[in-house]
Amino acid sequence: MCAYLFVHFKEKRTPDGEQVYFGISRNGFDWESVNQEKPVLWSYYGDKGVRDHTIIRTKTGEFVILATDLSLSYGMLNQYQGSWETISRHGSKSLALWRSQDLINWEPQEMIPLGNEHFGCLWAPDIIYDQHNEDYIVHWSSAHADNNFGPKAIYYARTKDFRDFSEPNILYKKEDSGVIDSAMYEENGLYYLFVKSEGHPANIILLRSDHITGPFEKIEAFDHGMGELETGVYEAPTATKLADNRWALFLDFYGTKDAAGHGYIPFLADSLASGEFTRADTNFSFPYGFKHGTILAITDEEFERLQHYQKQPSEY
Structure with missing residues (x-):
């Protein structure tokens, strides 16, 4: 794989923002839009908007996108009464x-x-393949009746085909705060789970486990690097391994009232195991504010196909 696809949405106040957008990159550093910065897919069911996208290439070669079923543009002032x-x-x-x-x-x-x-609402799905069970783990954050819909935890379900799913189980629960926005990766047989902690600290944390479903322990070295960031304004971690074997971690910055100012901030590390990520804004460029998505490695052929893709209004 020589290129990258970023599946995401836009932080806009109109319904077209909460749809499926693609960005592509040859090197993981310099990004361009697909379909002239217009949606590639549009949600017509549920809340008629989607956020917090993830994508995977399955072992059969099929691509699967999952997303939160939520439209703030339609719903915040409608069925959710601004709450x-x-x-x-x-x-x-x-x-x-x-x-x-x-x-x-x-x-x-x-x-x-x-x-x-x-x-409660199912937020921010992510997917990882379990090589031992030869199936996929879909994980997400939710509030639950067990604690009267208080602080959220990370839940998961298993599937082999994204049609039949197991009953949900807890993947990770933090005792002193809620957690959301999980993203998991494997490195040298260990599993690394990024989550947004909603307190103690109110920031992104990194966890590690010998097993894909935990238990997980926190990597303190990661906290040291994130300690320099302003708390409460970063979410939606997503990471990818670059061609030079470094890891690029992207954190979604939402600490501005200007929706157009939202977007991802990049960090680099030699390995997940080290937990030592360094901010690298000057190394990366984005054409606009990508919002809460996931990166997938793609081939040069797939990159070129997407680069030339244009969707006509009649095709939505």
Whole structure:
């Protein structure tokens, strides 16, 4: 794999922002938009908007996108009465899903009901392949009736085909605060889990485990590097391994009232094991504010196909 795809949404006040956007890069540093900065996919079901995208290339070669089923543009002033608490407790119990064989032609949107009446809204899905079980772990954050829909935890379900899923279980729960926005990666047989901690510290933390479903322990060296960041303004960690074997970690900065000022800040590390990430703004460029997404390694052929892709209005 020689190039990268960033699947994300835009922080806009209009419904077109909460859809599926693509950005591409040859090297993971310099990014350009796909489809002239317009959505590649549009959500017509559930809340009719999607956020917090993730994508995976399955072992059969199929591409799968999952996303939070939520539109603030339509819903915040409508069914949610301007309340994040109402969204957290009464938001969608499903995730939006799309499938493709080539990143260009996508099957119709599906809604995957992973939650039940005991769950609040299902936020920010992520996917990792479990080599030992030969299946996929989909993990997300939710409030739950167990603590009266208080601080959120990370839950997961298993699937082999993204059609049938196991019952949800807890992946990680932090005793002194809620956690959201999980992203997991494997390095040398160990599993590394980035999450946004909502307190103690109110920042991104990095956890490690011998097993894909935990238990996880915190990597203190990562806290030292993140300690220089302003708390409470970063979320949605996503990472990718670069061609030179370094890891690039992207944190979504939302510490501005200007929606156009939102976007990812990059950090670099020699390994996940070290936990030592260094901010690297000057090394990266983005055409606009990417919002809460996931990076996938793609081939040069896939890059060129996406680079020339344009979707006509009649195709939505």
